[in-house]
Structures are given as structure tokens and as C-alpha cells.
Amino acid sequence: MFQRKRRRPVAEINVVPYIDVMLVLLIIFMVTAPLITAGVNVDLPKAEANPLAEDSKPPIVVSVNSDYEYFVTDGSSKDGPMSPGDLAALVGAYIKVEPDRPVMVEGDATVTYDVVVNLMVLLQKQGVESVGLMTDPVEE
Template sequence: MYQRKRRRPVSDINVVPYIDVMLVLLIIFMVTAPLITAGVNVDLPKAEANPLAEDSKPPIIVSVTADYEYFVTDGSNKDGPMQPQELAALVGAYIEVEPERPVMVEGDRTVSYDAVVSLMVLLQKQGVASVGLMTDPVGE
């Protein structure tokens, strides 16, 4: 008589579908990450200037748009429009935590010189030792 073989239950988990899902998620995050870190839309003046050293910490960017809206971008996030005094206090708090981080002012080319200088004075009062000005390269 024919004897039937008893099958033992398989206790292994098939992980191939999980790996496929993880690879798809990895690709999605790699594509969307540069889009998330977009900055404030500012039309910078063009000038020949040396870029920041590649080994320096990411700068704290203080932006003034053509509509005189003020923003802070600390490399990881962008805060919404704020008053200049609030902005200066926020940058002062960043500098207290990391005093070696550079601070850069990104002013639209249509913004008055007075607005940029006033912002730099507010930053100086909050303890920012030096402030750099951002420009676009001449060739672009």
C-alpha cells in the first residue's frame, strides 16, 4: 500500500517581497529628498565670489524676498515668514548652540540696501560675529 509522506510545516518567512518594498521606498526617498530641501525663491545679485569651503558646516541662511518677507533656513528646515526681530532672535538661538556655524544673508536684488543692512545689524545685536552675503555666479 502507498504510504503518504507527512509534510512538515515550513517555519521560514519569505523576505523577498519585503526587500522589494524596501528598495522601492529607498528610490522614492532618494528622488524626493532634494525636493524637500528647496529654499526660498530669491533673485540673487550676480558677482564673482569664492564659495564656502566644502568641509564647513552648512550655513544658517537668512532670506529677504522681493516682498520684504524674512525667512530662516538652517539646513534642515525652513521657517515661515517672520518679523525681522523674531528672525534675529531665532538665529541668535542657533548661534548659541553652534557658534561656529556661518550665517549668510540671501537678499533679493530688488530689496533696498537699507533692509539688508538693518537685518545685519539685528543679527549683530544677537551675537552673530560675522555675516556673509550670498550671490549668484556671473556666468549663470
């Protein structure tokens, strides 16, 4: 009579579905990455001020939050909490590379005035000639 041939099981893994999933994940990350902003949660004081010109270089933002932690945000990257001396040295290194880059201080509204002034003095000692203060616009 007829004898059936036994089929051997396929011992290969089909990787095409895995590649499809990886490409979809890559596209998702490429779309969402520009939407993620690196920053520090700071409650800025409110004041009337003119914004930076759009054609200027992105500023180096020095932040002090309500817990008196210091941060530096350089366009896209944010450095973790650091001491005021380390912060000033890091900003000084940025300024030596790009001397005409603006530096902005983002101080929380609850931070005392002397902390912001001392930070500005440290930045001045590192060669920062001009420092701007960031504020939120006044709501009418």
C-alpha cells in the first residue's frame, strides 16, 4: 500500500515578522524623539520681556529648581544635578568653544535672589560676559 512520507519539521525561524516589528518601532522612535524636550521643572517668575531672536543660536540654559538643585541644558542634552562649581566649569567650557553663545538663567520663582546672583557671579568668573534671565509671560 501507500506509505506516507514523514515530513521533517522546519527548523528555521522566520525572522521577517521580527524585522517588521523592529522597523515599526524605529519609525515610532524617530517620530517621537523630536517631541521629547529635555528640561528641568521650574516655576518661572512672570514678567514682560522680549523673546530671543529666532535666528540666534540655542542658548545654554542654567537652571535652579525649587530644591536648589543646579542643571545645565545645552540645546538637546540635559546634565543631572550638580554643584554650583561644577556647573560654572561646564558652562565655562561651553563658552570657550562658542564664545558668542547666549547663556540664560532659569531660576524657580521660590529660589531666593542671592542664589541666582551668586550663580551669575560664578558664571561671570568663568568668562560668561552676558547672562539673560528667563521668565514666563504675564497673563492678562
